[in-house]
Amino acid sequence: MVKAYKKVQVAIADDHTLLRNALAKLINNFEGYAVLLEANNGKELRNKIIQHIIPDIVLLDVNMPEMDGYEITGWLHKNYPQIKVLVLSMLSDERTIIKMFRLGAKGYLLKNAEPEELKRALDSLMNKNVYLSEYVSDKLVSGLHKNADRDMQPVVLNEREREFLRWACTELAYKEIAEKMNVSVRTIDDYRQALFAKLEVHSRVGLVLYAIKNGLVEL
Amino acid sequence: MVKAYKKVQVAIADDHTLLRNALAKLINNFEGYAVLLEANNGKELRNKIIQHIIPDIVLLDVNMPEMDGYEITGWLHKNYPQIKVLVLSMLSDERTIIKMFRLGAKGYLLKNAEPEELKRALDSLMNKNVYLSEYVSDKLVSGLHKNADRDMQPVVLNEREREFLRWACTELAYKEIAEKMNVSVRTIDDYRQALFAKLEVHSRVGLVLYAIKNGLVEL
DNA sequence: TAAAAAACCTCCCATATGGGAGGTTTTTAT
DNA sequence: ATAAAAACCTCCCATATGGGAGGTTTTTTA
Numbered sequence: 001m002v003k004a005y006k007k008v009q010v011a012i013a014d015d016h017t018l019l020r021n022a023l024a025k026l027i028n029n030f031e032g033y034a035v036l037l038e039a040n041n042g043k044e045l046r047n048k049i050i051q052h053i054i055p056d057i058v059l060l061d062v063n064m065p066e067m068d069g070y071e072i073t074g075w076l077h078k079n080y081p082q083i084k085v086l087v088l089s090m091l092s093d094e095r096t097i098i099k100m101f102r103l104g105a106k107g108y109l110l111k112n113a114e115p116e117e118l119k120r121a122l123d124s125l126m127n128k129n130v131y132l133s134e135y136v137s138d139k140l141v142s143g144l145h146k147n148a149d150r151d152m153q154p155v156v157l158n159e160r161e162r163e164f165l166r167w168a169c170t171e172l173a174y175k176e177i178a179e180k181m182n183v184s185v186r187t188i189d190d191y192r193q194a195l196f197a198k199l200e201v202h203s204r205v206g207l208v209l210y211a212i213k214n215g216l217v218e219l
Numbered sequence: 220m221v222k223a224y225k226k227v228q229v230a231i232a233d234d235h236t237l238l239r240n241a242l243a244k245l246i247n248n249f250e251g252y253a254v255l256l257e258a259n260n261g262k263e264l265r266n267k268i269i270q271h272i273i274p275d276i277v278l279l280d281v282n283m284p285e286m287d288g289y290e291i292t293g294w295l296h297k298n299y300p301q302i303k304v305l306v307l308s309m310l311s312d313e314r315t316i317i318k319m320f321r322l323g324a325k326g327y328l329l330k331n332a333e334p335e336e337l338k339r340a341l342d343s344l345m346n347k348n349v350y351l352s353e354y355v356s357d358k359l360v361s362g363l364h365k366n367a368d369r370d371m372q373p374v375v376l377n378e379r380e381r382e383f384l385r386w387a388c389t390e391l392a393y394k395e396i397a398e399k400m401n402v403s404v405r406t407i408d409d410y411r412q413a414l415f416a417k418l419e420v421h422s423r424v425g426l427v428l429y430a431i432k433n434g435l436v437e438l
Numbered sequence: 439t440a441a442a443a444a445a446c447c448t449c450c451c452a453t454a455t456g457g458g459a460g461g462t463t464t465t466t467a468t
Numbered sequence: 469a470t471a472a473a474a475a476c477c478t479c480c481c482a483t484a485t486g487g488g489a490g491g492t493t494t495t496t497t498a
Contacts, residue, residue, distance in 0.1 A: 016309070021334045022241025029244065090235070115240045160445080171422045173484060187446055193487080203390045203454095204485075208427050379475080392454060406476055412457075422484095423455075 008126055009036040011055035013045040015064045030119050042072030055083060057125055062089040062096060063215055070103060077104025084125045094139050107131030164191040168207045169217045227345055228255040230274035232264040234283045249338050261291030274302060276344055281308040282434030289322060296323025303344045313358050326350030383410040387426045388436045
């Protein structure tokens with residue numbers, strides 16, 4: 001605390017209070033870093049930044065209520081491009097990783113990383129403006145290889161499709177879903193086919209998995 | 220560090236290294252508590268305890284690879300009943316909570332709790348041998364109300380059923396799963412029926428939802 | 439205002455899924 | 469040693485699901 005140089009200011013946004021606080025402690029113990037602010041979700045983070053509490057680095061959970069990691073990353077990239085976003089996630093799928101980098105993230109860290117890796121990531125972000133673990137680099141490269149186009153533009157669902165998707169994550173048969181949504185079973189078939197195409201799945205289980213992975217349903 | 224009295228020895232088992240380490244820091248900062256050991260999963264924790272590294276309290280994640288929270292809690296309760304288990308979970312469904320308490324857990328904490336609540340929980344565990352947050356008490360009571368019998372005895376799946384359940388959370392058809400598991404489709408039907416009965420669902424979507432809610436599959 | 443797309447529909451068909459009645463063999467527990 | 473259970477199987481049947489060809493009506497957008 002008697003250091004003369006200015007510490008790197010870190011912001012943490014994560015709705016898991018326990019993890020967030022613990023992370024803050026961890027980071028405050030890192031040489032040269034200090035936690036400037038903590039937020040429960042993207043909206044809270046944005047509000048504080050708007051009030052001129054400007055961190056150098058934002059440590060961000062992908063899945064948050066109110067304003068998730070995607071939104072806030074996009075907003076930061078647009079309005080405060082100098083703030084470096086380090087994504088902290090439990091998910092290790094290509095899509096999420098690629099999506100976050102496209103939105104402007106500078107690094108991606110899995111939640112089961114070692115604390116040393118977090119330190120390395122922060123250092124790398126300050127020195128080289130980017131952090132890529134071997135694991136993430138692999139995912140990025142192989143991901144870019146595959147579908148240069150489709151994976152890049154985020155999937156957009158309309159309200160009707162989202163509603164159907166939520167019902168699909170239910171033990172109701174399509175016939176029953178049709179009744180719930182006041183349409184014929186055939187229309188449900190159309191929703192299903194549209195979603196199958198958009199989400200690149202071919203079964204109801206695929207729909208359920210997508211919906212859960214992307215937080216479109218409550219568990 | 221110059222305290223005269225003996226600190227309460229805490230063990231942490233969680234596969235999220237970052238959270239685990241951070242939690243350790245947090246707890247080491249609590250007056251009167253010290254982290255004795257950290258483990259990546261239940262099996263690792265068990266091995267250390269067998270080697271006579273005996274904590275007073277175990278802080279346990281429900282969802283871990285190798286040996287999950289359920290197994291290790293049952294094992295601890297049977298072999299080291301004096302060790303108090305505090306469950307740390309992201310899930311807040313009645314079933315999980317009730318299951319853990321039946322298996323011998325002494326407290327249940329959500330991962331988005333405040334650090335203060337963790338401190339309170341630890342204190343309560345040492346003083347009163349139990350910790351119930353208001354939230355968890357509610358869930359317990361309402362849960363007990365409903366199905367006094369079935370919900371109480373924890374659902375036990377065997378290895379074959381768990382394997383099938385993991386495949387069920389896949390876009391593979393049962394026929395393909397049968398090939399993967401080297402059994403006939405009819406045998407798969409048996410697994411399915413057994414699971415439908417045990418988990419009280421009646422569709423594949425129900426299986427998927429259960430598996431995800433209970434952390435039996437990786438997302 | 440014309441074209442496109444979104445929202446809804448009918449009829450058809452193959453395969454997947456869920457459910458029931460029965461059976462053998464191997465493993466586990468008493 | 470014997471009973472129970474777990475693990476595996478055959479055959480049958482009804483419904484659910486996934487996929488295709490085609491159509492009307494309303495809303496959006498160029």
